[in-house]
Amino acid sequence: MKVGIVGCAGRMGRMLVAETAKTEGCEIGGGTDLPGSPFVGKDIALLAGLEECGITVISDPVELFATVDAVIDFTAPAATMKHAAIAARAGKILVIGTTGLSTDQKAELAEFAEKTTIVFAPNMSVGVNLAFALVEKVAAILDKDTADIEIVEMHHKHKVDAPSGTALGLGEAAARGRGVDLETVSVRSRDGFTGARENGSIGFATLRGGDVIGEHTVVFACEGERIEITHKASSREVFAKGAVRAAKWAEGKGPGLYAMRDVLGL
Secondary structure (H helix, E strand, O other): OEEEEEOOOOHHHHHHHHHHHHOOOOEEEEEEOOOOOOOOOOEHHHHOOOOOOOOEOEOOHHHHHHHOOEEEEOOOHHHHHHHHHHHHHHOOEEEEOOOOOOHHHHHHHHHHOOOOEEEEOOOOOHHHHHHHHHHHHHHHHOOOOOEEEEEEEEEOOOOOOOOOHHHHHHHHHHHHHHOOOHHHHEEOOOOOOOOOOOOOOEEEEEEEOOOOOEEEEEEEEEOOEEEEEEEEEOOOHHHHHHHHHHHHHHOOOOOEEEOHHHHHOO
8 A cells, every 4th residue: 555645844844755665565655845955856755864766745635646645634624624625636545643623623624525535533543543432432431510620731842732632532432431522621721710610611732842742630629539541652653653553554545534443443
């Protein structure tokens, strides 16, 4: 299977190139970077610290989609939506690890998925997706009037969106477990005289600093006991591994919007 990487010259893009190259059944099919980038025209394998492969970085994603079986996208929301439109027209697999998509963008993504295979997850790590499943299960078991849910996340100081896509994904998992809509029960910030905590709400706390790759904890605070489900990423490689695994899984699947829980059979 030929896999293309959009944004292949970035830190995550280079990891995806390297992971694709060493994954059995996959090969590097190409990659893109922004027009005018100094990396356009460079050998894509050399950028990832591999031996030269003869495939150069291009700037046109339409050209990339035409020559590969699947594309992996960890770019930015606006770019991802453009890539999703191209994937739908070309009928090619698209694996999305981009965070920060709006509700409207997610709805549009579902429309594109009616024409092609899209795997979208706020976090491609296998461990995080196991945490999603556990959080949903625990939230379904505990009474919402006696178990308060708080989600704490920390990332490096350069991250631009908050709460993180993974934190929101954990919140959505908790909301699914309770059978409620996250948008109606989430509390994103607290400041000043806020009053008592409302029963059934799901709170978020965001920390930023240093070079933290990603740490997330879901706290179920009950009377007399507390349950905490935590995931800590020590390398971005876990995201690359999950994304390539998703691309392989998607081969031969029909059109649809899939998640990592589908990939992992959760």
